[in-house]
Amino acid sequence: MRFASKCVRVKIDNPPQPSPRSAARPEPVPEPERPVRPTEPRIGDPAWFERVRASLRGHTAQFVASRCAEELAPLGFAEPIRALGGVIGGGKALRPTFMYLGWLCGADESEAALRASASLELLHAFALVQDDVMDESDSRRGRPAAHVRMARWHARGGHTGSSARFGESAAVLLGDLCLVWAERMLRESGIDAAAAARVWPHYDAMRAELAIGQLADLLNDAAHFPSLERVLDIARRKSGNYTVRRPLELGAAMAGCPAPVLEALGDFGGLIGEAFQIRDDLLGLFGDPAITGKPAGADLRDRKATTVVVLAGQLATPAARARLHQFLARPELDDHAVADALTLIDKSGAPRRAEQMIAERLLRAESVLDRSGVDPVAAEALVRLARRSTDRSH
Incomplete structure (x- = not known):
């Protein structure tokens, strides 16, 4: 006797749903990652010294720019401004950094204290300009010294008298200006x-x-x-x-x-x-x-x-x-x-x-x-x- 077999395909439109007890719990939605705030460098770390030096230079540059714009630029003194730029802010800011560390021996970090410390860069510029005149140094940090630049400016302008003598005299006066500005910057620092x-x-x-x-x-x-x-x-x-x-x-x-x-x-x-x-x-x-x-x-x-x-x-x-x-x-x-x-x-x-x-x-x-x-x-x-x-x- 031969038996015939039939294969019946059943179409299932809606698959059976699991019972509430057997239902899998939904995956928790991950919380968005919180942005990681960069940690401030520790006092004395190389990154901290670089940050402080950049801040000191920034404060000095800002102060000098404002003073030059108000006191020198109206007179057309572009070359004296450039001569000052050759001695201000080009070093390692040792003196202001030591002053700021002295502050940190008794107080917390402070922008006003940084500005006050930065004023020593101007006092240092005063000393450098006049030191180069006394030592008859032709260069400072690989560039012409202030009195040399001022002498060349005098010569290019075709002015009468000794250009060398003018350069020395002008450099001394620029040094005096830095001395005055240094005290003013300290007074106006915000301390x-x-x-x-x-x-x-x-x-x-x-x-x-x-x-x-x-x-x-x-x-x-x-x-x-x-x-x-x-x-x-x-x-x-x-x-x-x-x-x-x-x-x-x-x-x-x-x-x-x-x-x-x-x-x-x-x-x-x-x-x-x-x-x-x-x-x-x-x-x-x-x-x-x-x-x-x-x-x-x-x-x-x-x-x-x-x-x-x-x-x-x-x-x-x-x-x-x-x-x-x-x-x-x-x-x-x-x-x-x-x-x-x-x-x-x-x-x-x-x-x-x-x-x-x-x-x-x-x-x-x-x-x-x-x-x-x-x-x-x-x-x-x-x-x-x-x-x-x-x-x-x-």
Whole structure:
């Protein structure tokens, strides 16, 4: 018997729905991701230093632009404005950064404190412009010095009289203008009256010390081999204190730091300032022109009695000392004589002793902070900036 089979296809229009008990729970809807806010760099981190330096430069540039637009541009003084631009804002803003770190030893971050600190860039511009006139330096940071630019401007305009004399006179006046602007920027920074009142005594002392140090430096002739202590004293007055110690004290006083903290920062700044100047003296003899903006041996050509030159006089053999003295007594030093003198200084061991002096001061300065009671975060940032400012290899 044969059975026939049929295949029946059933069309299902609506598939059966699961019962409520067996129904799968719906997938949760994912919440939108919240934007991640960038964290502020920690005080003392490289990114923090870059942010602070950019802010300091921005405040200075904004202030100078407003003053130039109001006071110089209406007179058609485009070249003086360009000359000022060559010395303002082109450095590493060390002095304003030290001042701001002094503030952070007793207060929180503040835009007004940044503006007040930035005013030191104008004070530094005043010192640079007049220093180049006194040293007869043709360049600053690889560009023509202010008095050179002003002399060329005078010559191009066909004015009567000595263009060189005009350039020097004009540069001195531009430096004076920076000095006036520096105080005005500090006064208009936005810090409160009590903070400003604490700053002015330190500010006045720093300016007087800078001028007196420069005056003493004019008589500091390398041909006479002054004592190392005298050279260091002049270096503290004209550069070291004004670069590190006084800015730190300004910032700390502005923040209302107690006397023990001010004293510790003063001691720290004095040591780092000396180390800074010794490094500057090494660069003035053996520095890379691409970094210093000046030819190697520039301090020898200017007969500057720097720490390294005086150390060479102390450490060299009697014969080498006599030969070095002969070089420094010459009316002019050509490239060959400068190279020979640098060889004598190097063989004396003076550069290596100078490096030791820098390292010793760094260690002593760090130990001052260790027992100072300064906020640890601010102290760490100070040490980092101190190392950077006394290295300057790039």
